[in-house]
Amino acid sequence: MAKFRLPRNSRVRVGKAHPVPQGVSRRTRFKIYRHDPDSGDGPRLDTYEVDRDTCGEMVLDALITIKNEMDSTLVFRRSCREGVCGSCAMNIDGVNTLACTKPLDDISGDVRVYPLPHMRVIRDLVTDVSHVYGQLASVKPWLRSQSAAPEAKERLQSPDEREKLDGLYECILCFCCQTACPSYWWNGETFPGPAVLLQAYRWVADSRDEAGDERIAELDGADELFRCRTIVNCTNACPKGLNPARAIAEAKKRAAQSLRRPMD
Amino acid sequence: MSNAQSEGEASAARPLSPHLQVYRPQITSVLSITHRLTGILLSIGIAGLVAWLAAAAAGPESFAVAREIAGSWPGLLILFIWSLCLVYHLLNGIRHLVWDTGRGLALKPVRVSGWAVVGGTVILTTLAWVLGAAVAG
Numbered sequence: 097m098a099k100f101r102l103p104r105n106s107r108v109r110v111g112k113a114h115p116v117p118q119g120v121s122r123r124t125r126f127k128i129y130r131h132d133p134d135s136g137d138g139p140r141l142d143t144y145e146v147d148r149d150t151c152g153e154m155v156l157d158a159l160i161t162i163k164n165e166m167d168s169t170l171v172f173r174r175s176c177r178e179g180v181c182g183s184c185a186m187n188i189d190g191v192n193t194l195a196c197t198k199p200l201d202d203i204s205g206d207v208r209v210y211p212l213p214h215m216r217v218i219r220d221l222v223t224d225v226s227h228v229y230g231q232l233a234s235v236k237p238w239l240r241s242q243s244a245a246p247e248a249k250e251r252l253q254s255p256d257e258r259e260k261l262d263g264l265y266e267c268i269l270c271f272c273c274q275t276a277c278p279s280y281w282w283n284g285e286t287f288p289g290p291a292v293l294l295q296a297y298r299w300v301a302d303s304r305d306e307a308g309d310e311r312i313a314e315l316d317g318a319d320e321l322f323r324c325r326t327i328v329n330c331t332n333a334c335p336k337g338l339n340p341a342r343a344i345a346e347a348k349k350r351a352a353q354s355l356r357r358p359m360d
Numbered sequence: 361m362s363n364a365q366s367e368g369e370a371s372a373a374r375p376l377s378p379h380l381q382v383y384r385p386q387i388t389s390v391l392s393i394t395h396r397l398t399g400i401l402l403s404i405g406i407a408g409l410v411a412w413l414a415a416a417a418a419g420p421e422s423f424a425v426a427r428e429i430a431g432s433w434p435g436l437l438i439l440f441i442w443s444l445c446l447v448y449h450l451l452n453g454i455r456h457l458v459w460d461t462g463r464g465l466a467l468k469p470v471r472v473s474g475w476a477v478v479g480g481t482v483i484l485t486t487l488a489w490v491l492g493a494a495v496a497g
Contacts (some may be wrong), residue, residue: 102375102379103375106376106378108378129377129378133373133374138375139375187382189384190382190384191383191384191386210377211377213383214377215376215377216374216375216377218374223377224374278389278392326459327388328388328392329386329388331388331465331467331470332467332470339467341465341470342466345459345461345462346462348460349462
């Protein structure tokens with residue numbers, strides 16, 4: 097049974113309000129989830145006010161400004177700052193996205209920043225994604241084939257075959273979709289989730305891969321593919337504009353077609 | 361202590377990040393939970409349908425009582441909600457059937473079909489009651 101309330105140690109208290117910068121024309125208030133595992137206290141929501149005239153345009157710029165100029169204890173993951181690495185995935189203004197590609201001007205009112213939802217928090221905005229990585233590894237996201245590789249050249253694809261991978265191969269594994277999915281919140285222990293299922297289907301759809309039937313058979317079950325209830329929060333969250341919901345629907349179709357085989 | 365064991369303990373002590381508490385309601389998730397809710401209400405409503413049929417089978421006196429209850433204000437209100445659930449669940453069920461063919465899953469069609477289901481539910485339910493009232497006189 098799904099637990100809708102947060103466990104006692106996870107409820108968020110009101111935290112510190114940091115000093116408001118004086119003599120600035122444009123300010124934006126940030127409410128940021130903080131958790132210090134060494135403090136012994138639970139999570140809290142700290143308030144910061146950022147001078148928009150000296151800060152960059154994206155949410156990540158503001159987080160860096162806060163860390164550099166106001167509170168060096170704020171912890172978050174970031175790397176490429178251009179939507180390619182997937183490190184700065186977090187819940188901003190109620191929706192999962194990348195802080196580096198989310199314009200501050202898109203948000204009206206206070207900017208609320210939380211870690212990716214329903215994950216174990218290591219510190220502040222940093223969550224433990226090792227379970228998701230384990231799930232990803234379990235679908236063997238690499239080319240599997242029995243046939244011998246062609247000599248002295250790569251396995252070729254026609255342009256049409258290559259086109260089937262569009263919208264699948266671009267995934268950066270930020271897990272915005274994964275942690276936007278209520279099915280994953282309530283059943284994440286066993287349900288692979290949208291990001292992992294999209295990765296699995298990326299190989300099913302690959303003309304060079306020869307383990308498609310095996311891949312589908314492993315995912316064909318009430319706890320796997322069919323735990324997806326087509327809520328479509330995943331596609332609504334993807335910062336790369338990909339469509340995990342459609343990939344899962346295609347994988348379900350493949351699984352349903354395999355039902356036409358005679359029963360064992 | 362093994363490494364795996366200590367990791368397990370650390371993870372249990374770690375707080376769970378907020379989910380329902382902070383996630384903005386989306387047309388996707390709101391219509392999904394409404395589909396579930398209307399399904400549950402329809403199932404409960406079936407008990408009322410069975411009671412109505414049983415009353416009809418038991419004879420004219422009991423059927424007259426059933427008609428009285430169904431025609432009272434609380435009875436009509438429950439019937440209205442039930443019909444709303446029925447139309448919503450039917451229309452959204454068709455939306456799910458289309459999705460299961462792999463169609464209509466891009467963001468725009470998802471939003472358009474979602475609002476179409478909401479609008480269709482209001483229109484068809486209203487139509488059913490207007491026609492019902494006209495026939496009943």
